[in-house]
Amino acid sequence: MNHLRIGTRLGLAFALVLSITLALAATAIWQLGALKAASESIVQNEQQRSKLASQWATNLRISWTKVSASMKSTDPALQAQMKKDVEQISADTAVVQKSLMALVDDDEGKALIAKVGEVRQRYTEVRRQLAERADRGESVYADVDALLLPVADNYQKALDAVAAHSQRVLDARQEELATATTRGQWLMAIGALLATLLGAGFAIFATRSITRPIHLAVQTAEAIGAGDLSSVIDAQGRDEAARLLHALATMRNNLAKIVAEVRESADSVATASHEIAHGNADLSARTEQQASALQQTAASMEQLNATVRQNADNATQANQLAAAASSVATEGGSMVGQVVQTMDGISESSRRITEIINVIDGIAFQTNILALNAAVEAARAGEQGRGFAVVAGEVRTLAQRSAEAAREIKTLIGTSVERVEAGNALVHQAGSKMDEVLASIRRVADIVGEISSASAEQSDGVSQVGDAVAQMDQATQQNAALVEESAAAAESLRTQARQLVEVVAVFRLANGAAPAAAPKAAPAAAKPSAAAKTIARPAPAKAAAPSAASTAAPRPPAASKPAPATTVAKATASDDDDWQTF
Incomplete structure (x- = not known):
């Protein structure tokens, strides 16, 4: 981040906020589309399947009523009309069965419809046999309740199972729709929270990346103004603040180098004056x-x-x-x-x-x-x-x-x-x-x-x-003769060394060492002996x-x-x- 310019950094911050906003909008659109597709599936498929199952049950009841009336009636015209109606209902039921089979997409539903088809085939076979007997003039009044009614009851139970399964599937799809709606709401809330946190964090990070180097530059300038050359400037990056810190570091290093050289010279002069006096x-x-x-x-x-x-x-x-x-x-x-x-x-x-x-x-x-x-x-x-x-x-x-x-x-x-x-x-x-x-x-x-x-x-x-x-x-x-000349030179050199040490005493270098005072001449008693x-x-x-x-x-x-x-x-x-x- 410190390698970017301040303008670029601010532009990236706003771009991040806009990108997060666009991402949230795209997520909301995608979630709404998914909810719409789920709603349409419920409306078109599940309701249509429930409607067909109900129609199949209605056809069974009508067919049973007409078959029962036809088998128990002695009027040939009524029997012919009822037979014609039953055949039409059977054809309609076949169409309903085919449509319902096309709408069912789960194994359990297909198995139930297949079972209904088997029971229907059994019901149709018993009904056909009774109709043939009735056409031959036999009385099938008692056999309708004895033979056809149990099959019709099984037929109705199978249709009830299909209707119950359709209702369960409809309830499950509605529950999934409700769950998807809740999940979408949570995703939107979490996305909004993450967007807020990311935006706030990036804003704080960008602000600190700008204010910290400037604050460090101010502290460094104040320390240099006070004569403290021991601070270390850690200038990283290539932005405007980093360039300012680099310039301050170069100025501090050059000034510290000059002061160190002057201090070294002062110490050397002080040491030399001491050695001359000792000599x-x-x-x-x-x-x-x-x-x-x-x-x-x-x-x-x-x-x-x-x-x-x-x-x-x-x-x-x-x-x-x-x-x-x-x-x-x-x-x-x-x-x-x-x-x-x-x-x-x-x-x-x-x-x-x-x-x-x-x-x-x-x-x-x-x-x-x-x-x-x-x-x-x-x-x-x-x-x-x-x-x-x-x-x-x-x-x-x-x-x-x-x-x-x-x-x-x-x-x-x-x-x-x-x-x-x-x-x-x-x-x-x-x-x-x-x-x-x-x-x-x-x-x-x-x-x-x-x-x-x-x-x-x-x-x-x-x-x-x-x-x-x-x-x-x-x-x-x-x-x-040399003793007299050296004494005068040593006194002059000692005075200059003391003045030079006092001049550089105001600065403090990185090692924290203060400039040494001019040493005093020690009596030379041991070496002469x-x-x-x-x-x-x-x-x-x-x-x-x-x-x-x-x-x-x-x-x-x-x-x-x-x-x-x-x-x-x-x-x-x-x-x-x-x-x-x-």
Whole structure:
């Protein structure tokens, strides 16, 4: 809806109301047509059907009267006239039956009419039989009441059922007509109510869609006029009110952007002025600390000279000791190598003895087997082999004793071999340790050489420290002049920052943050003490050269003219580092 113009929106509202009115009129016309068709159906069909049913019943009564009179009369002329009338009534009844069958459109009615037709056919058949008997001169006076009257009664009952059914159908159709009339009235009432609700709702919606953006635009303009730039304008749509809100949102955003930039610049200037004041305090303290640092540096120079001379003497003694230790380690390595060779020979001899003992053990085992075989053969020889059996037993005993001795020697030799192998492993480990000792002694010699080189570098560092002391004296004089110029610039910058913050304090931005007041300069007591501790500690020889290079080129004095806000805002984070370089 907000994407439509106001004129289009109002036109749609009136078009909706007119459309609803036309829809109600069309519904009323359709309902009246339906009621008219239902009324015509009742008038034409149902009443005609009731009329035909009544005529059929009347024809039955007339036919019965004439048939009864004809059957009971003895006058031939009357009988002929009555017969002619009955036939005419029967023809009329057939036409009525056919017309009524055409008007009936329900199954029950058709079934009732079919039943009436069957009863009528039965009535006609009985009547024809009685008429033939009467024509032959027979008396049918008693048979009329006995035979034809029951059939006529059934015929009348069937017609009464058809008439009752027609009346029920007529009542149902009238009730349906009344129901349709009531339903049409309710539909018209509900349609009128819905039309009223839709028209009222659309009118309220269209009115609010026009008045809400205008009310929001008025509130936004009042808030901007009061200096509140924190409101958010939700401008949706493309109508005139939405275009007005878009324009107000653009104006508010641009104004908020300008105020935010001015506030940021004011905060940056205030921060910069605070940093400058803080830097002046640090600079003053550091100027005093540098003077004491020069005295500490001179004392450190004397200690450094004594340390360098002592390091040179220690390096010479360490070099001599390293050479002697290297010679001793070389001799020890040679002796350990000889011991390793000797232990390898002993191990080889032990393995050879073990092999010989194994051979002796095998020979003893074979001798025992041979003695056993000889004893068996002597036993077979009987008395002739008894002496030979004694000798074989002695040989077997000697073989067993030789085997036991060989096993004991083998056990002793095995234990000796294990000990020799353990000693050989220890000798090899001792050789490895001697190699490690020799490598360590060589590393010590290299370290002593490095210490000698470091002593030379320390000597160069002493001279560089002397140059640094001279440069520090020059920087101290420059810092004294810089302190005076920076103090004047800081005071001017602080005044301008305070005025700028007061100017933008009237506006409130979207984040709700108020502009910060110009900070007060805090005393710099902690940083100078830390700097004094750092300067008092003697620096290494390798770090002296970069320090001298960094202090050799002092910064020129700062101008007293305050810098623009954007430049100060970018340089705020590095101001403290710039002060420390002096």
